[in-house]
Amino acid sequence: MKRGLLALALLAIAPTAVAQAPVPTLCAAGEQVIFSCATTRKRIVSLCATGPLSKTAGTLQYRFGNTEREVELAWPVPVAHPTGYFVSGTVTTSGGGGAYIKFTHEGDAYAVYTGTGRGWEKAGLLVTRSGRMIGSQPCDKPVSSEIGPDLFERAGIGRDPRAFEFEIP
Secondary structure, three states, X not given: OHXXXXXXXXXXXXXXXXXXXXXXXXXXXXXXXXXXXXXXXXXXXXXXXXXXXXXXXXXXXXXXXXXXXXXXXXXXXXXXXXXXXXXXXXEEEOOEEEEEEEEEEOOEEEEEEEEEEOOEEEEEEEEEEOOEEEEEEEEEEEEEEOOOHHHHHHHOOEEOOOOOOOOOO
């Protein structure tokens, strides 16, 4: 009898799994989500890969759309291997760092980024024109991201020749 009460007491204080909301994405079934989040402005930003992404195989496409899963901008079209379309980089900050994938479309530079530091965590999309920010879409949580040096190396995504900065608190 005492053993049964102890088991009930332990069960009552044992941690339970907290159900996490699924990360919204514009990636199709069967595609790999490289990055995805809903933004604070009710849009979805996604990087979707097909096939095993390597230096010679697979494709990567950026998609931006509304929460009804309607794509407003996709790049490149048609989908293609990331070489020649995307560049990447890392950012070092005090107590942390970040990574990003960037591309240029119709003269504007789009950077999908993630970053962490002491007491802060950021992810989202920045759009610049002639080096000046013209748009920002910070992510709401949850965020799904594989952006980082391992992905850049594996997929053969070249380094960004220009510096990238995102605001940190």
